[in-house]
Amino acid sequence: MISVGIVGGTGYTGVELLRILLRHPDVTVTTLTSRTEAGKPIANLFPSLRGQTELTFSDLDIEELKQCDVVFFATPHGVAMKHAEALVAANTKVIDLAADFRIQNLDVFEKWYGLKHTCPELLQQSVYGLSELRREQIKHASVVGNPGCYPTTVQLGLAPLLQQAGLIVPERILIDAKSGVSGAGRKAELSLVYSENADNFKAYGVAGHRHHPEIVEALGVIAADTTASFDNIIFVPHLVPMIRGMLSTIYVDLTDKGAALDIQALYEMFYADEYFVDVMPQGSVPDTRSVRGSNMLRMSLTKIQPNKLVIVVVQDNLVKGAAGQAVQNMNIMCGLSENLGLTGIALLP
Amino acid sequence: MISVGIVGGTGYTGVELLRILLRHPDVTVTTLTSRTEAGKPIANLFPSLRGQTELTFSDLDIEELKQCDVVFFATPHGVAMKHAEALVAANTKVIDLAADFRIQNLDVFEKWYGLKHTCPELLQQSVYGLSELRREQIKHASVVGNPGCYPTTVQLGLAPLLQQAGLIVPERILIDAKSGVSGAGRKAELSLVYSENADNFKAYGVAGHRHHPEIVEALGVIAADTTASFDNIIFVPHLVPMIRGMLSTIYVDLTDKGAALDIQALYEMFYADEYFVDVMPQGSVPDTRSVRGSNMLRMSLTKIQPNKLVIVVVQDNLVKGAAGQAVQNMNIMCGLSENLGLTGIALLP
Amino acid sequence: MISVGIVGGTGYTGVELLRILLRHPDVTVTTLTSRTEAGKPIANLFPSLRGQTELTFSDLDIEELKQCDVVFFATPHGVAMKHAEALVAANTKVIDLAADFRIQNLDVFEKWYGLKHTCPELLQQSVYGLSELRREQIKHASVVGNPGCYPTTVQLGLAPLLQQAGLIVPERILIDAKSGVSGAGRKAELSLVYSENADNFKAYGVAGHRHHPEIVEALGVIAADTTASFDNIIFVPHLVPMIRGMLSTIYVDLTDKGAALDIQALYEMFYADEYFVDVMPQGSVPDTRSVRGSNMLRMSLTKIQPNKLVIVVVQDNLVKGAAGQAVQNMNIMCGLSENLGLTGIALLP
Amino acid sequence: MISVGIVGGTGYTGVELLRILLRHPDVTVTTLTSRTEAGKPIANLFPSLRGQTELTFSDLDIEELKQCDVVFFATPHGVAMKHAEALVAANTKVIDLAADFRIQNLDVFEKWYGLKHTCPELLQQSVYGLSELRREQIKHASVVGNPGCYPTTVQLGLAPLLQQAGLIVPERILIDAKSGVSGAGRKAELSLVYSENADNFKAYGVAGHRHHPEIVEALGVIAADTTASFDNIIFVPHLVPMIRGMLSTIYVDLTDKGAALDIQALYEMFYADEYFVDVMPQGSVPDTRSVRGSNMLRMSLTKIQPNKLVIVVVQDNLVKGAAGQAVQNMNIMCGLSENLGLTGIALLP
Known part of the structure; x- marks a missing residue:
């Protein structure tokens, strides 16, 4: 089983990650953080998760996250880049759903996101996670920048x-x-x-x-x-x-x-x-x-x-444009079948 | 022409009052207040009003409001009761779209709205503005509490x-x-x-x-x-x-x-x-x-x-449940035909 | 594997049955009928099913349906009762998502549905499929009338x-x-x-x-x-x-x-x-x-x-109110774990 | 007062025309036709019109329509061109909200609408009713083809x-x-x-x-x-x-x-x-x-x-893209102020 941490579980990409990962046959979500909701069960925020998980929000604890095999950042831009180096050093794979690892050109990143990049070297080694087009690099990546929708x-x-x-x-x-x-x-x-x-x-x-x-x-x-x-x-x-x-x-x-x-x-x-x-x-x-x-x-x-x-x-x-592709990338990075946990059929009507 | 002031024009009842009153044949809206938007043309907030009015938000100025024949309060609960006495003393009619003049029982009002009533005597003289059921009292009212929806x-x-x-x-x-x-x-x-x-x-x-x-x-x-x-x-x-x-x-x-x-x-x-x-x-x-x-x-x-x-x-x-009935009450209070400015046909589909 | 037939796959309960059953680990859908769409792949009607199934609509062929372990009727009222006896005789279980087997009182049924019941004896033996409340009878039922939503x-x-x-x-x-x-x-x-x-x-x-x-x-x-x-x-x-x-x-x-x-x-x-x-x-x-x-x-x-x-x-x-409860009943009738194929988490937002 | 007939009042452009024309100060709607609803009050179909009009659908009677000053066709493509000549001969102005008088090139019209034009000469004299751009021609037009949305x-x-x-x-x-x-x-x-x-x-x-x-x-x-x-x-x-x-x-x-x-x-x-x-x-x-x-x-x-x-x-x-512009054209054709009956403010929210 792959142990997974999610940083920032109060947004729509966070709850979507959980909808997918709680049914993923090879994953256990062990940690879920939120600055604002620490101590509360996630099912209180998202009643769709009632009965599906006992997970409770905790404060971001980097030591705890290091225990995970994979950590997803479902946070605002600028959070993942603060913690990615420590996680990578602990052999924890990082998948950022925000923009920190999407753009290699630092000037362009700063101009559009108003943030100075704090780990440009790691950015260079990171892989842009468009699964179908960069599959080979994603396989060996420590850090993946999940593409914009x-x-x-x-x-x-x-x-x-x-x-x-x-x-x-x-x-x-x-x-x-x-x-x-x-x-x-x-x-x-x-x-x-x-x-x-x-x-x-x-x-x-x-x-x-x-x-x-x-x-x-x-x-x-x-x-x-x-x-x-x-x-x-x-x-x-x-x-x-x-x-x-x-x-x-x-x-x-x-x-x-x-x-x-x-x-x-x-x-x-x-x-x-x-x-x-x-x-x-x-x-x-x-x-x-x-x-x-x-x-x-x-x-x-x-x-x-x-x-x-x-x-x-x-x-x-929220799926192929965010949480779904992130899990697809996790599957690739972890050597799993690429569609594991992702074969749900669209809800129509 | 009846000169009208609107206190609190940034909410949905405010813009709805304007949609009606700007086409009312016997009304001129002279004053429009907002704590947060003073100085800005209302058409900046509500593009539906572009080209329909030059009105600009101003700070609430009680002297200016006293010049109006009628003042509508499209404000949170508790605002109208602070200003109603001064306005009534100046012969300005008051129509409150919040709850300040809806409930005669002071204990009940305090319990449900968490507010101590500041003009209980005026409340007693005020009329509950369910137009069809209290028409005769509304005719002679200085203060009308517009009913909840x-x-x-x-x-x-x-x-x-x-x-x-x-x-x-x-x-x-x-x-x-x-x-x-x-x-x-x-x-x-x-x-x-x-x-x-x-x-x-x-x-x-x-x-x-x-x-x-x-x-x-x-x-x-x-x-x-x-x-x-x-x-x-x-x-x-x-x-x-x-x-x-x-x-x-x-x-x-x-x-x-x-x-x-x-x-x-x-x-x-x-x-x-x-x-x-x-x-x-x-x-x-x-x-x-x-x-x-x-x-x-x-x-x-x-x-x-x-x-x-x-x-x-x-x-x-927003109409019969709020702004429309408020204008209906204004028509009654001012001796106008009750449906003046209110004969628009429903938008279907 | 349980072989399943679906009669009437062009409505919303039909496509919902397929969304669930195509992911059910113990089920193969073998037959799918439609009077109006015979010959067309279902994925042409419902693009959500593209790539998920090769199923093509066929005309209702009772002999083919008899080969199924379970047949769902996702048809208008009055269709299931025409075919249920033949299927039961062939040891095929029947689950009707319409009203044919919901009401035991024949007069009431005729009054409200305008249909004369064609197999009142089978109706008497059938079980009303409110899974949680009639579980024991459903286990042994040949025909289940799936409840109204x-x-x-x-x-x-x-x-x-x-x-x-x-x-x-x-x-x-x-x-x-x-x-x-x-x-x-x-x-x-x-x-x-x-x-x-x-x-x-x-x-x-x-x-x-x-x-x-x-x-x-x-x-x-x-x-x-x-x-x-x-x-x-x-x-x-x-x-x-x-x-x-x-x-x-x-x-x-x-x-x-x-x-x-x-x-x-x-x-x-x-x-x-x-x-x-x-x-x-x-x-x-x-x-x-x-x-x-x-x-x-x-x-x-x-x-x-x-x-x-x-x-x-x-x-x-469409799920607990129709297709989901129907599959829950199938699981009970077939001795499977009751939530098999039904553990998907709600889509929120 | 301008007497107006509406042919085809059961669609959305028909009811929208009525919403506008019933409040137009210079218009009386005298005739309203429908093949399918003849004999029924329009308010039965559109409850938004209850209490606003006694109009009842009638069969299309060309003699009755000739009594009108203006006739709007809110019909499928191909209806207006059958009746326009008779109306024009009777000095009745015609405004077609369908495509019969939108395209001068007959081949193009036939190709896209699958209809042979039955009055190409009248088409040539007709005016394309983009009010702001063809105002002068519209003033003198007998037949106006109201533009597509x-x-x-x-x-x-x-x-x-x-x-x-x-x-x-x-x-x-x-x-x-x-x-x-x-x-x-x-x-x-x-x-x-x-x-x-x-x-x-x-x-x-x-x-x-x-x-x-x-x-x-x-x-x-x-x-x-x-x-x-x-x-x-x-x-x-x-x-x-x-x-x-x-x-x-x-x-x-x-x-x-x-x-x-x-x-x-x-x-x-x-x-x-x-x-x-x-x-x-x-x-x-x-x-x-x-x-x-x-x-x-x-x-x-x-x-x-x-x-x-x-x-x-x-x-x-439905307004500037259809019924509203049609009334704007009517105002122009009849020498009225162009915005008469059309000054309603948008419904926001």
Whole structure:
């Protein structure tokens, strides 16, 4: 059994980690921390967990965490980087669901997160945890930076077209993305209140969003063409009145070489062996409820003009976009079957 | 023109008052106060008001408010009672949308609201503003306590049966009430967050709710039988994942005398001249959307056993349950046509 | 492995059965029928099942169904009773999710469902599948009538008080029930359309609902006091703008004997060994999301007057209220561990 | 008083027309037709209209309609063109809310709507009713084709940039559009059912949507550069789990000439005198609720790169996107003040 600690269990990614890990056949969650709720059983906060666990929040105790095989940080940005070195030194693997280990460029990180990185060397050794695309490095990683939710959809949506040079025009990629409200976290903020969000739709972060630089850096790593620049891709997120679910509509300019390819076949082949990636049949498009509560990511490919492709990608932002992919990474790091504990079918309706 | 001041314009009842009053043909809103937003145009907070008003929040200035003909308090409980005497002395009429002037029994008020009443004499002279049932007193009132949202549905739902003695068993009245989330106000609280309320339903205040004593006192006033006691009526509210709307299901035990009556005819006659009360035809029941955004209250009467009656009452909690009825009261107090500015049709769908 | 057939897989209970059974360790679904979709893969209808099953709808073939160990009917009322005898004769167990085997009184059944029962003898031998309350009979049953969703909440909510005579006043039970829209099924009806139900709340079936006679009959069976009559209990359902979830608020008049008891302790003891029933701690009430997607049913007990008790019960109408309890019954009938395949944790948020 | 007839009053645009016209000071609705509901009071279908009108559905009687000053067609595509000539001959003005008079190119119309146009000459004389952009022609029109909802947002969002040549790259316009579910109409279709749409988000019509050719033709008329081609603009609509509201995110490539302009000032000036168009201040973006139930259309302009502009446009799809603009056109055609009956403030929250 793998012993697991969770730092910061009061947010939505925390409770989602528990929903998955409490049913994972090879895992025991031994420690659960919270600054604000120490001493309280987690089931008091989340009645869905009543009867499922006796876990009680404790203060963060680094010595206790060192006893764990794996520690997940479901905390605000900046917490994991304070504790990661001590844990790694104790041979404890670290998976951060915040942004501390997502971006290698320190200036970019500081600019967008307003934080000075406290362990840049460990950051360099850490692995960006897009499971399907960095599986080999994740296997040997001590620290994994779990990807942002939007960047997960974009990378998996574009990878087949980027792993050959010259198929698309990189600087013309445009991503119009939409997310359910749970992506904003569990916080007492006026902007998150029910009556402000229900029966309403809006764009946000139009002038700039933290996931833009993460996408730019990550696509650069994926791209076979090492000279390609993604700095000018466009990314505009929107907020949908639903709890869970994320859909990215990705618009791509194909080169003539790309236009000549059978894109559908390219994607189907690329993802043929992936349990969690589903390329929908031509003519269909995925909806977010088809993945609600599951770790699946589905996508469709529609050529609307000879050189124009629309890729629609959906996932559950809290599962494949956060806690699910984190557990998928844990499975890879621990040498387990990659889908262990993650085979639940989406809740529909 | 009637000059109006609004104290506390940052909540949902505040913006709803403005939505109505800015289109009221005989009103000018001259003053709008907020402790936290002074200096800011209200349209910055509520983009629905862009282009509709130049009003800017100011600090509460009692001298300025005294210039108004009518002042509405759309504030937390306990604010209106601090300023009402000064305003009344200056001949300014006061309409409080909070609870300061709803309950005559001071002990009950203190127990449920945790506040010592600061102007008990003025409270005694004030009128409880259930427009249809206290019209004559409201006409001559200086201070009106606008009813709570739930109590409005209950009083109008029961009045025809209470204004004759001996038709029902008072102590057996049972009210199972349901409200949209906007009733909880515009506050940065975790319990109000979208992802905590969407696709969810719950009871609250089961062990006791502030509107219970208000209902008990008000029904006592309505009842023809002055010996009737309503202390043991049951009232349990629930929270519905919708923004606006309130539905009360009221269960009544009819006496044999009551059972012998044509209840449908009784209600239709009782409300025949009321613009804002709609008795639905036998066999139908109202839904909340039929009154969304309007000042209408609709009800249906279904006898399910010879001595058992189910009354279903709906209203928009922010209109007839709050701001709309407040304006209706203003119209009565100022000698205007009662439905002036309040004839908008419900938004359906 | 148990081989399972599902008749009528195009509705919400059908797809929910599959969500559960495709992950059940001891089950293989071998047959899936639909009159209208024969020949189509089920994953075409429900993209959530893509990659999870190769099952294709077929026409109902009784010979094929006879090969199954268990057949579920997720069909309209009246279908299961046509085929049950043939299946039972072939030693195939039958679980009907419709009403064919819920009500023993044939006149009552005909009155409320407009159908003449075609196998009254088999009906007599069939068992009403409220798992927790009829476990021993279910073990030996050939045919189980899976309970209605509302009746499940009511029976489990009242059983501890009924299994001793004289604790409550039976004829004064009042149930104000609320359900998500999926309870109405997957049908192309105007009344079910999104824009007719979203941001809306209403009562329905006020003058009478099919689940009333089912509740009356079932409570009569549970009650220790065999002279108790439940004919006059009140049951009024409402429709909540959410997909899944059901909450029943049950109002009970305690006798003096009942009022003297520690009700909380009574319930906790009664359900101490039940995996799927959770008695919430005093002072709390359950919300529907705490059981979303799970087979749990949670309840709370609040004494609001010395002789008045409010019981709040929640479940997911499609799981414990339908497909989940059906699988629970299958587990019991087949001698499996009762919670096999049913331990998934609720999806929150 | 203007006498108005409405053909097809059972859909959402029909009831929305009535919500507006029953409060219009210069209008009397005299006739209301429906094939399926003839003889029934409209208030039976739409309880929001109870007490507001005695109107009863009648069969379509062309002689009766000829008595009207204005007839609105709130019917499926293909109905208005059958009756328009007779009405025009009788001096009755026609406003069609369907597509019969939106597209001048007959081949395009037939291809997308599957209908042969029955009065191509009248079509040529008809005016496309984008009120703000074709006001002068509308004044003198006998027949107005009310624009599609999406095209309204796109044209008003782009007009200021198109009325000078050379500011943008026409063929690179990309519109990612999102609509509430009411846009699909009031129909008994499975795809519109609550449980299929709530808590869900999807793209639709990715491979092609009827509003694309309408947008292409209409932008061609607006554009100062008569050689500009809009054939290759991209338009992808999405469905949002909300009743009302539409948001279009429009991505534009600015030329160097366009990039050198103060776009914000350009738009503010262009719309300075428009009552129903609101250019939001720089740095803000509009949300759909800010226009819920009102005839306002709001937009924001965000330059995200020197040559890249993001225009976000919102409207209520049933008001400015349908019934509201239709009444606005009626006001123009009848020489009334353009905002008469249309000054209601949005319902927020």
